[in-house]
Amino acid sequence: MSKITFILNNKVVSTTQHPTVRLIDVLREEFDYTGVKEGCGEGECGACSVLLNDRLVNSCLVPLGTVHDQKIMTIEGLSETPQGKLLIESYSKEGAVQCGFCTPGMLMASHSLLNEIPNPTDLEIKIGLSGNLCRCTGYNMIVNAVRRASKEGVGLW
Amino acid sequence: MVDYFIPTTLIDTLEFINNNEAKIISGATDLMVQRKKGAEITPYFTKKPVFVFNIKELNFIKESYEHIHIGACTPVSDLLNHKGTPSLLRKSIEVMASPALRNLATLPGNIINASPAGDTLPILYILDASVKIETLNSNRIVKVKDVITGPRRTILNSNEMITEVIVPKEEFTKSDFVKVGGRKADAISKISFTYAVKIKENKIIDLRLAFGAVGPVIIRKEELEEKYTNIELSKFKELKQEIINDYRQYITPINDQRSNKEYRKKVALNLLGDFIDTL
Ligand SMILES: Cc1cc2nc3c(=O)[nH]c(=O)nc-3n(C[C@H](O)[C@H](O)[C@H](O)COP(=O)(O)OP(=O)(O)OC[C@H]3O[C@@H](n4cnc5c(N)ncnc54)[C@H](O)[C@@H]3O)c2cc1C
Ligand code: FES
Ligand code: FES
Numbered sequence: 001m002s003k004i005t006f007i008l009n010n011k012v013v014s015t016t017q018h019p020t021v022r023l024i025d026v027l028r029e030e031f032d033y034t035g036v037k038e039g040c041g042e043g044e045c046g047a048c049s050v051l052l053n054d055r056l057v058n059s060c061l062v063p064l065g066t067v068h069d070q071k072i073m074t075i076e077g078l079s080e081t082p083q084g085k086l087l088i089e090s091y092s093k094e095g096a097v098q099c100g101f102c103t104p105g106m107l108m109a110s111h112s113l114l115n116e117i118p119n120p121t122d123l124e125i126k127i128g129l130s131g132n133l134c135r136c137t138g139y140n141m142i143v144n145a146v147r148r149a150s151k152e153g154v155g156l157w
Numbered sequence: 158m159v160d161y162f163i164p165t166t167l168i169d170t171l172e173f174i175n176n177n178e179a180k181i182i183s184g185a186t187d188l189m190v191q192r193k194k195g196a197e198i199t200p201y202f203t204k205k206p207v208f209v210f211n212i213k214e215l216n217f218i219k220e221s222y223e224h225i226h227i228g229a230c231t232p233v234s235d236l237l238n239h240k241g242t243p244s245l246l247r248k249s250i251e252v253m254a255s256p257a258l259r260n261l262a263t264l265p266g267n268i269i270n271a272s273p274a275g276d277t278l279p280i281l282y283i284l285d286a287s288v289k290i291e292t293l294n295s296n297r298i299v300k301v302k303d304v305i306t307g308p309r310r311t312i313l314n315s316n317e318m319i320t321e322v323i324v325p326k327e328e329f330t331k332s333d334f335v336k337v338g339g340r341k342a343d344a345i346s347k348i349s350f351t352y353a354v355k356i357k358e359n360k361i362i363d364l365r366l367a368f369g370a371v372g373p374v375i376i377r378k379e380e381l382e383e384k385y386t387n388i389e390l391s392k393f394k395e396l397k398q399e400i401i402n403d404y405r406q407y408i409t410p411i412n413d414q415r416s417n418k419e420y421r422k423k424v425a426l427n428l429l430g431d432f433i434d435t436l
Binding site for chain 2: 018020043049052056060061063066068070109113130131
């Protein structure tokens with residue numbers, strides 16, 4: 001049986017699942033990374049966001065075949081990093097989490113945005129998070145949280 | 158039995174698609190949604206999938222004196238970060254869904270998906286972009302507008318792959334891409350209008366117009382563009398009604414539309430009228 005191997009949160013893992021299986025399903029069911037959420041299942045809500053080779057992608061759109069020999073990071077991996085820790089703290093200080101369903105995806109998108117633009121304007125934050133839907137917060141607190149992380153995390157990104 | 162392939166080189170890919178009934182999967186953003194039978198069910202492919210997204214030699218943006226060459230597996234977000242990207246192309250990519258989607262979506266995927274609402278298509282038509290199509294033993298360069306023959310239909314054979322998109326560098330006096338309607342997902346309700354014009358000494362010396370999502374394919378009529386080229390700007394404006402009438406017959410929103418065809422046709426022609434008024 002052929003195997004698909006990749007680096008998941010800094011560890012080499014492999015799976016015998018078929019390469020057309022969605023990455024989100026493998027992450028949640030086989031590797032138990034349930035911080036990766038399924039909202040829409042079609043690329044529109046961002047709840048399933050992960051990093052593929054350090055870039056934000058929707059894991060519901062990524063077939064397993066695409067990640068072979070590549071690097072994936074989920075919210076579980078991000079939250080172990082200084083950047084992840086600071087983002088989580090900023091989200092909680094700004095009250096940016098209500099039901100929390102969108103939060104893992106929002107954090108991934110926030111991190112990815114700050115990687116590209118360490119000191120974003122509010123507009124750049126909104127564009128950076130434009131693929132992530134939140135039904136609870138009205139977004140303002142989330143934008144504030146990213147701004148706070150950017151200010152407090154000078155040099156981290 | 159090998160029922161899929163994850164190549165790392167182009168030559169291996171071409172060999173595989175030559176010897177198998179295969180399906181190229183690039184960013185997979187169209188395929189995963191189209192082939193999905195329901196939430197949490199594995200997308201089902203009838204042909205052997207070939208996962209090309211990470212082929213390094215197909216991920217590049219290179220510039221020559223006259224062209225920009227974009228490797229087939231370059232995600233469109235890279236074009237936003239590249240400073241030599243033609244401004245029209247940049248504009249059409251900026252409106253494509255979200256950053257996460259743009260990190261996966263590719264130009265060949267947009268082309269071969271051949272949706273009349275594909276956002277980069279009117280731009281690729283207007284800029285006279287071409288694609289390099291390769292097989293194991295041959296290659297050919299074809300204009301994007303000649304690749305697409307109808308909604309979801311292209312000239313590509315199953316042993317062929319697009320390896321590169323080639324976009325001529327052009328400077329226009331004025332150009333814009335206007336997209337009307339839902340920002341994402343609701344692709345069929347969109348109307349897009351793209352123009353690029355060169356004006357010299359108050360004369361139109363190059364005119365290019367394209368409409369998206371109001372017909373089975375992108376509408377660009379070179380014979381009409383020629384008809385209205387090499388005329389004075391003031392004269393061009395006077396001809397507004399005639400120009401609109403000339404285009405009217407080609408604006409044919411697709412039949413399976415549930416949205417109001419008449420409205421969409423009217424908006425498309427109004428965009429054309431506005432363009433003429435404000436040129
Ligand atoms: C949530 C969401 C929002 C979207 N929003 C937009 C939008 O705003 N505007 C827009 O234009 N599109 C949009 N799309 C559609 C899609 O993202 C684009 O069409 C994208 O460019 C497809 O590229 P891909 O690499 O993901 O294609 P894939 O899904 O990998 O492939 C699409 C087709 O192209 C073929 N193909 C891909 N690469 C090659 C190649 N190199 N050679 C030969 N054949 C090839 C495949 O076999 C397949 O038939 C959206 C999609 C989703 C899911
Ligand atoms: S679940 Fe993937 S984007 Fe909504
Ligand atoms: S906090 Fe509930 S969806 Fe965002």
